[in-house]
Amino acid sequence: MLVAVLLPFILALFIPLLSKWKYKLHTGYFVTIIPVIIFIYFIRFIGAGFEPVTREYSWIPSLDMNIVFYLDGLSLLFVLLISGIGALVAYYSIFYLHKSEQLGNFYVYFLLFMGSMLGVVLSDNVFVLYSFWEFTSISSFLLIGFWNHKKASRYGALKSMLITVFGGLSLLGALVFMSNLTNTASIQGMIDQQQLILNHEYFPLILCLLLLGAFTKSAQFPFHIWLPDAMEAPTPVSAYLHSATMVKAGIYLVARYSPMLSSNDWFFIIVSTFGIITLCWGSYMAVRQTDLKGILAFSTISQLGMIMSMLGFGTKMAVFAAVFHILNHATFKGSLFMVAGIVDHETGSRDIRKLGGLMTYLPITATLAVLASFSMAGVPLPFLNGFYSKELFFDASLHLKVTPEGFKELLQMAMPYLAVFGSIFTFVYSMYFFFGTFRGKANIEELPKKPHEAPFGMLVSPIILVIGVIVIGLFPHLINEPFIAHAAHAVKGVEFEKHIKFWHGITPPLIMSLTVVVFGTILVLTRKIWQPVYRFIPGVLSMNKFYDGTVDRVERYSGKITNGYMNGSLGRYVRLILAAILVTTFAFMAVTGGFTIDTSNLADLSLPGISVAVMMVIAAVGTIITNNRITAILILGVVGYGLSMLFVLFRAPDLALTQLIIETVTVALFLLVFYHLPKLRKKEESASTRVLNIVISVGFGAMMTMIAISAHSSKWFDSIAGYFIEKSHSLGGGDNVVNVILVDFRGLDTLFEIVVLGIAAMAIFGMIRLRGNKEED
Incomplete structure (x- = not known):
């Protein structure tokens, strides 16, 4: 069953290659074979003695989330429609679409849509269903806008995607609610616990969100306005989307949840x-x-x-x-x-x-x-x-x-x-x-x-x-x-x-x-x-006018808002970003009880440690008040080297060594680009801006301090440190716990960090070469 769903996606990978032969053989012939195979595979289930079939495939075991396909009478009906009419539409398109068209693009979109619809009607896991559900919106957007040189096609494609994706987000809310209430992501599991959902205080909200997703997809009033504009797609697309697939997805969703909801x-x-x-x-x-x-x-x-x-x-x-x-x-x-x-x-x-x-x-x-x-x-x-x-x-x-x-x-x-x-x-x-x-x-x-x-x-x-x-x-x-x-x-x-x-x-x-x-x-x-x-009826009234007006107002007002803060001032951008982080973090910590201070497990204060800390504070303040670039760079280095000294005092030599290397490289880089650094000069700012800068700076520093203290003080989970100490030699083959964590336990993280650094190095090398070529020219 998994192979049947994946077949359209697999063939879509080879369409660019097959489309190169379109002047010898129309690409549609290759595409027609796939739905025919799927149709033949599933038609064998038709019969008086048919019983539902379940297939489960591992996906994300750590989250207890698997791909589960469930074939019963309802999903079989839709699968045969999707594959059967899909085969007829693919064959019809051979004679409708000329070889001069961008057939490669068309059939890739077509196969992606077909595979997505098969995934929707066969998925028993609601999150897998939702993934396919949104993919149908994206692939139908590409199909409807296939003739993108026409303004009407672009308008219809965007309209269909905005409305159906809006409904899709509502559907996701309903699925998350039901999954949390029933402690399962299985549709059949939810139906088995229907009374738990029907009797819950949030049921009216769940029902509205679920039906909103279904109504937008199946073009129910007043969300029907996207479907006529989708007619700008090539006729094979219209025949497929609006007879057996896209618009039937909402119908399928309501039918699938009817055993649970119809009693209400x-x-x-x-x-x-x-x-x-x-x-x-x-x-x-x-x-x-x-x-x-x-x-x-x-x-x-x-x-x-x-x-x-x-x-x-x-x-x-x-x-x-x-x-x-x-x-x-x-x-x-x-x-x-x-x-x-x-x-x-x-x-x-x-x-x-x-x-x-x-x-x-x-x-x-x-x-x-x-x-x-x-x-x-x-x-x-x-x-x-x-x-x-x-x-x-x-x-x-x-x-x-x-x-x-x-x-x-x-x-x-x-x-x-x-x-x-x-x-x-x-x-x-x-x-x-x-x-x-x-x-x-x-x-x-x-x-x-x-x-x-x-x-x-x-x-x-x-x-x-x-x-x-x-x-x-x-x-x-x-x-x-x-x-x-x-x-x-x-x-x-x-x-x-x-x-x-x-x-x-x-x-x-x-x-x-x-x-x-x-x-x-x-x-x-x-x-x-x-x-x-x-x-007179409808006269001048039109849901299309409401849609167009809404989209126009959203674009206009969002443009005004964006132009209000996107004025080219880096200072303003930094203030907005830090203020947003500050407000949301403090609010989240206040709501979740994140402000926790526990001093029972702290190291004793020592004179060397206090001295280094005071030195770092003085250096940090010095970076603010100095007007000399070299002085600012060196003082900033004092802060970093001071942190390395604290690591040494608290017996973390590996961290100290890492910090020393980073700080040395940072100072060296600053000195290398010293010539290109702007001259430090006091900027004329209003009193309100200076006060705002002080408030955000102090607040952000306080926030980071509280996060560090609360993270250390909060013990929501058992510490994993004991596991690493115990297993570093037997599983990692080393006694340096930090090295074993980086190389073995978190080897993939380290690998990707190295990849990122390698990509950055190649980018820098390319920029240097480009600059060198320009200078030669």
Whole structure:
């Protein structure tokens, strides 16, 4: 299992080499092999007798932190979507991306993203999950901004990363809270101790932080605004990110924690409310778009809201419908994105106002589009998988099981009506996408390119996905018991025996579906009449304006703050740094009880020691008041050599010798660069600045003194000195304990210190050579 996750990362290392052959063989062929291998490996787990599989690999044993992969029905569903659709997208990209593109960069980003998503859905350790979670944000940022010469691509990439990383930090807070409360980093371990979390006073905060991470990733209202701008990515990226991977990560997170959270009323209220609002708003706004990928972007938002609301319902039927629709959505939405890419590739435009009548020119593409869009609309036809999960959604909205009180009762009553409202506009934008593109009058003269059918290689991937739409629609039982039931069981924790079939008689869900078709058809036919409503709702209001305004204000105010202290004054920089260290250190010590003074274990004072200390104090003060550079250097040396004498008096000859060497080198270096040192002169400073300097200097000195005293006086842990004394000869082969510590016990530290010194020496040598070359020139 670990190899399967690492395969994309391993191949990514070789892509720069493989991309050099792109003019002989497209790099995409090499990339397609990896998800195919992963898909074949995991598909063998499908079956009625499937049981969860756990694999544990050592990572940081000292912290009891290991990489744990957990494969159950839910993670298997996502792994197969990530690898299966990943293979189709990689193959599709071969014909979509020309060899002149920066294919090396594209496929590196693509593989990093694929590996990160596999890590997210397979990780049982929350900190491993979070690491992969943030890596998906970074790699998707690179994919969305692949065409970085376009301003819109850079804007969309930055927007997606800012919003999702903000949610990721919130998620980290929730994971840390739960890990500390349960004393485990395992998701399954947390679920086993769910009552400890549910009954804790911090549970509301944990729930909000967790859902914030999920909502931002899965583009739930009001965080949905990043997804339409992400459409600036190449179409293969859009098809992959928004059908099976990136936006499904938040859905996965909510589903994974549902066994623990779904019993809480606030989980139902928050998740269902935001989910149904996202469904209604996304479907409503999709009809407003004129860009094909823009329509699909808002359709994705609405579909994600639908799945999220079903997870919020928490009933057995709702969970089954949610899991089923995750699969269905991946099939029809992935194919529709590829259809949009074909239209763009073959006509040079995605503007639906310029398109129309393309069925004559792209008959195969139009056939794929009609099947996928009608499935997305939930049209009641037995060979379209979208209808099955849409009907289950309606059924689940009618059978909510919540305590009938207050807002929950109102939400329960409103849910079926909101479900129908959102689905009506889902029908409208589905018909709008198909008929606006492939039917009507052809405007060939307005298109940049004369349209013609795409090459067969570009059609293969959407054909396979549409075949999936039809096969699941005709034979839903083939994927029910061996596949979907296991995924639903992982979310709900109960056995599922749901029988999926097309005809259940004249039932309320069927009536709701027919209502959607009737009212949706009316709205489609009268769209030009009611289209002006968008001038009022949303009108001038926009979450994008709020985002842009927030980012603009943050940049403006942060610039003013930065310009306020970054004025080129080294003195000011030093004062700010020392003041910050002083305040934070003293505050931390005060809060944690760090001020400890214990004189019971101190050496006796002696006249030589006192004399040396007084000499060092006088020398230190002398460095401040002297105006002569040589005098300052020599007096500073007195302080260092005095410290060496103290080491001798306290019987630490090794430290004394080290200090002598350091001080000698320091004084020698000062004298070597003496010519370049600035002349010491009194600087004209205001009285307030001098007082501030005195306060910071005295305070910082007092702080270092207190740290030294408190560190010596505080005995939070047993001293390790006895261990070093006892083991230095037997383990290190030496009786000089300090040398054994440096060479053996802390050998890696010493090695890296030597490496740092070596790098510094080479840098100095290079600077000297450069200066010598300039002088010769």
